[in-house]
Amino acid sequence: RNSLLEVVKQTVLDHLTKKCPPHVQVVGLLCQTEKKESRHELLRRVAAGGGVFENDKGLKCQIPGANLNDIANQADDLLESMETRPTIPDRKLLARLVIVREEARNMMGGGLLDERNDRGLNTLPQAEVNFLSKLVVLKPGKSVEKMISDVMHGKEEGADSTESTNAGPNSDLEPSTGTSGRV
Structure with a gap:
């Protein structure tokens, strides 16, 4: 019963x-x-x-x-x-x-994706926000390592953009987009 x-x-x-x-x-x-x-x-x-x-x-x-x-x-x-x-x-x-x-x-994380911290989404360029958003939801392991490795080697999200920069042709500055931290 x-x-x-x-x-x-x-x-x-x-x-x-x-x-x-x-x-x-x-x-x-x-x-x-x-x-x-x-x-x-x-x-x-x-x-x-x-x-x-x-x-x-x-x-x-x-x-x-x-x-x-x-x-x-x-x-x-x-x-x-x-x-x-x-x-x-x-x-x-x-x-x-x-x-x-x-x-x-x-x-x-109390950081980028934490909605309690609105400024976190405004201080980083959108490319980095998108990449970190994808990264956070993945289970730690080979897929995360590959994703980070690809970005560090300039592939996928880490690829340089072909847009012109404000720095001029002889500048030694890093590219303005991708994961370099500049917009």
């Missing part, structure tokens, strides 16, 4: 969860994911637009794309509502929400 009630409960919760906004769904998934590496992979996939994710228990689920800032803010809102109560009903959930909030904020 208890297992039947658990199945009904889980079915109802799954149905209701699908009606929630993507960032709320992701916070729920992150709270259920115990391993740090799995949570980071989940956050990377969410930031990259969603897809299929295999959790710690080997179950595959479809995850939506969501904004990391929205995820961190949602976890923060839940934390605030829990902390304002006279007694905290579930300390484990409170701890997991703190972890979710901090990991989402850390993935934003």
